[in-house]
Amino acid sequence: MTELARAHGHGLLSLAEIARTEMLPLAYLEQLIGELRRAGLVEGVRGLHGGYRLTRQPCEITVGEVYRILEGPIAPVECTADDYLPHSCEREDGCLSRSVWYRVQRSISTVLDSTTLHDLCQESPVARDSGLIAIETITGARAAAKEGCLKTP
Numbered sequence: 387m388t389e390l391a392r393a394h395g396h397g398l399l400s401l402a403e404i405a406r407t408e409m410l411p412l413a414y415l416e417q418l419i420g421e422l423r424r425a426g427l428v429e430g431v432r433g434l435h436g437g438y439r440l441t442r443q444p445c446e447i448t449v450g451e452v453y454r455i456l457e458g459p460i461a462p463v464e465c466t467a468d469d470y471l472p473h474s475c476e477r478e479d480g481c482l483s484r485s486v487w488y489r490v491q492r493s494i495s496t497v498l499d500s501t502t503l504h505d506l507c508q509e510s511p512v513a514r515d516s517g518l519i520a521i522e523t524i525t526g527a528r529a530a531a532k533e534g535c536l537k538t539p
Contacts, residue, residue: 387452390428391444391503398437418456425455444507450498460498466491 389404401419405412419438422428427447430438440447453460461467465475466487475481 387422387427387440387447387503388506390438390440391447391507394440394444398431398435398439400437403437421455422452427452427455440503444503445505447503448499449501449503449506450495452503453498460491460495462490462494463487 389407390399393399401412401415404410405415408415419428419430423430423438426441428438429441430436450460459468461470464470465478465481465484472478478484
């Protein structure tokens with residue numbers, strides 16, 4: 387989507403061009419573009435000089451919208467999913483960590499929904515890397531995953 391955003395207003399991009407630039411398998415991109423096209427974010431033009439383009443301005447498409455189309459709802463753990471059935475988890479009544487996962491979900495959604503494709507295209511590669519923390523740092527040596535939740539002793 388960032389490649390299409392960068393090319394917006396300058397013509398069409400073929401999936402082969404995007405695959406080459408992003409170093410992604412063409413077959414993988416074909417799957418993604420189908421979902422994005424069905425959702426109305428991109429349109430394709432057939433023919434010798436065909437390709438794909440965004441259907442809206444890059445500043446009108448959020449990363450959250452793209453994420454939800456390609457990955458589904460934002461839910462770091464099962465009990466924060468929109469389709470979660472209350473009391474599906476046997477630990478629900480005594481769970482002390484559920485509130486933190488709701489806050490994590492809201493924080494992730496806020497960042498994704500307030501970041502547009504245009505924003506991504508404006509960032510320098512250095513800015514994209516600043517502030518990132520290795521997952522090993524977050525989980526720590528004593529952390530253990532249990533049934534979709536990160537549990538620390």
